[in-house]
Amino acid sequence: MTVTGAYREGVGTTTRRYWWWERRRSVALDVGLALLSALECALEGVAFAGDTGLPVPVGVVFGLLAGAVLVVRRRWPIAVVLVAIATTPAEMGFLMGLVGLYTLAASDVPRRITAVLMGMSLVGTFIVTYVRLRQSVSVQSGDFGPGDWYVPLTSLFMSLGLTAPPVLFGLYIGARRRLMESLRERADSLERELSLLADRAEERAEWARTEERTRIAREMHDVVAHRVSLMVVHAAALQAVAPKDPAKAVRNAALVGDMGRQALTELREMLGVLRTGDPAATRGAKVPLAAVGEAAAAAAAAATEDGPRLHEVETLIGQSRAAGMTVELSVDGEACAYAPEVEQTAYRVVQEALTNVHKHAAGAQTWVRLAHRGSEVAMQVENGPSDGAATDAGLPSGGNGLVGMRERVLGLGGVFVSGPTDAGGFRVSAVLPAHGAA
Incomplete structure (x- = not known):
């Protein structure tokens, strides 16, 4: 089993799931970010309560509730971004907006929805920044105040700086994650194909060994059966004529000897071809499967070249x-x-x-x-x-x-x-x- 297969098997069978989180460190990260966001929104809720005339506890509770929404960023990233856009006029939820846009861009949400929400966040941030800068400039401006280009240009840069980086980084992480998943699937597919090829190679090797054994048995049968049959026939004739015609018996005995020597010669040649075609087999070495068919073919070709x-x-x-x-x-x-x-x-x-x-x-x-x-x-x-x-x-x-x-x-x-x-x-x-x- 490969590392990828072991990892997936571990995730799917041994790792405990926590609601929509797959790992414990994901729970710790999201809870920690939600706590930081809630603390930030609570502090910014004090200023919001002072500006709107609401009681301070109301502003703090509102900030805590709004910032805690970040805990569900993996499950409902669109909801987190909408909450961040809604709290933009109150000048709270900057961390929630950054993390929410990043999570939205890195998720599998359709790109059209991501573009719309990014545009809404960009426009909301631009409007709030423009209004605040215009008020600040009008209060502090004197004879040497900034030009008319300062407020819109600064507002545009700030809105882009708070919106574009998390979206671009999220798109990169999402693309990288999808690429890694595609590579894992391809690796699993290649592993299955390699396993199938190994099985087929084993089948081909077994087929080559079977064919070679059949060929050897056929050659042994042809050599031994014919020569030995003639030897048996001559031996029977020798036994029959020995008492009557010693000269013919001597000739038959010579023929039996010739037949035996020819049979031994052909057997030695055949065994020599087998040893030459697979030298590692005589030493007990392990021969690769791919070489079995080649060795069998070489032995068969050599035997054919040296045959009758x-x-x-x-x-x-x-x-x-x-x-x-x-x-x-x-x-x-x-x-x-x-x-x-x-x-x-x-x-x-x-x-x-x-x-x-x-x-x-x-x-x-x-x-x-x-x-x-x-x-x-x-x-x-x-x-x-x-x-x-x-x-x-x-x-x-x-x-x-x-x-x-x-x-x-x-x-x-x-x-x-x-x-x-x-x-x-x-x-x-x-x-x-x-x-x-x-």
Whole structure:
């Protein structure tokens, strides 16, 4: 919580209100000013009683009552100014007039009302000052008295001096107060917006972490599932032919070793990319939320650059043939320059489709077709019905292969279709744009 929010919460919930005052010091200030004004008006009421022939106690009480009106200046500033204007002919209430005009100008009273009351106070002060100065000058004037300009000019200066300064100062304080309130509201609004942005940044960071975990799981599945599936197939073949054909068993054992080394190499590369993309994570350091998405993107880009390419499909098919699968490869068109993520996705689609054939259709004949069409590349892997005489390798299936392929292809703006064929086999087809999705 900010200082402004804490202040407002304190004012609104913990500070005791005294009628129309919000703070105790405001009560003390207004009561003190009212006492000073009442004392001033009471002293000036003595002279007023002497001039009008009223009893002195009446003039004092009148002055006390008139001056005490200043205590309600915050609640009814217009009433205070009207009382000050009404007591101007009695030459009392100067403090009340000054403070009342200041409070009126600083309040939220419409400016037209403030201007009218200021004009009334200015005219009243000018008239009273003019009359008193004219009487004083006529009594004291001799052969060298002041000119005709003295009385009106002096009256004008005195009325302006008693009216303009408190009004101008009140306008300044009122504008400053409204500006501070506007800044507080803006600060509260910015605080809410920052909180919302922080929540959104946390959501984006969580989304980036989820996407990166999904990508890593997909890559691990592609690497481990295919290599290990081939290793299991070769191990089963090794077990079957070892007593009969030791030479073939040796070849199968060598293939198993090659597959294991390739799987380990790809896993090391993947883990190395993850460590490079987020070095602070290995040290237990706290990573800023804004950097999570960038680190994930950098790791994904690095993994894509170092990933397999489309021309390695022939090697991939050769490994499946070595495992006993009958695979035919056909390529239409001339290969073009594809984006790295497109080539890697195409390779992974073929790889996962062949892995599924090893798992679910052992001994089935398989056809792999690649078509280069300039602006896109298409691939199709289709297998016939499973050979019932083939030995089931007992490979487990997590059901994520087709889901991962679909996510890869759709993520690049491509088209993915899979399903059984009329001949009892299974077909996987995908079309990818040459440069991936924007």
